[in-house]
Amino acid sequence: xxxxxxxxxxxxxxxxxECPNTAIYExxxxxxxxxxxxxxSVELEDxxxxxxxxxxxxxxxxxxxxxxxxxxxxxGFHEEPQCAAVCPVDCCVDDPDYRETEDELLAxxxxxxxx
Numbered sequence: 434x435x436x437x438x439x440x441x442x443x444x445x446x447x448x449x450x451e452c453p454n455t456a457i458y459e460x461x462x463x464x465x466x467x468x469x470x471x472x473x474s475v476e477l478e479d480x481x482x483x484x485x486x487x488x489x490x491x492x493x494x495x496x497x498x499x500x501x502x503x504x505x506x507x508x509g510f511h512e513e514p515q516c517a518a519v520c521p522v523d524c525c526v527d528d529p530d531y532r533e534t535e536d537e538l539l540a541x542x543x544x545x546x547x548x
Contacts, residue, residue: 435504436514437528442496448525449497451515454545456503460496463488470503471547501531503545508538 438448438457449457455469466472467485476482492498499516506514517525533541542548 434506434533435501435528435531436499436506436516436525437501437530438493438497438499438516439524439526440496441522441524443522443524444496445521446497447519447521448516451519452499452504453507453510453515454503454505454542456500456505457516458491458498458500460498461491461494463491464500464503465489466503470545472545499525499528501528502541504528504531505538505542505545508535509542 444460446459449459451457452469458464465486465488466475466483470485472485474482474485489500492500511518514525517523
């Protein structure tokens with residue numbers, strides 16, 4: 434599963450630099466697949482392909498957010514999700530909408546980092 438940042442976020446920014454996949458962004462800031470990864474292009478579900486550096490719409494305009502398709506819960510990097518470990522208000526929690534096994538998360542890590 435991925436991690437989600439709840440609306441209890443105080444926008445302190447402690448989580449952002451801790452993410453090994455660069456999956457965390459400040460509210461209102463665009464994101465890209467290539468940022469912090471080795472992805473040069475990404476094939477979308479409809480079969481089309483986009484450049485890894487193409488800017489994507491923010492997930493949230495109000496507070497820090499995590500791109501679920503880039504989140505691996507730090508599997509292969511750390512013992513626990515680092516965003517949750519450093520969050521002073523405990524607003525980095527499991528996202529019930531994105532359930533993945535440890536093997537799936539590890540495969541995602543390998544895909545993101547071209548391993």
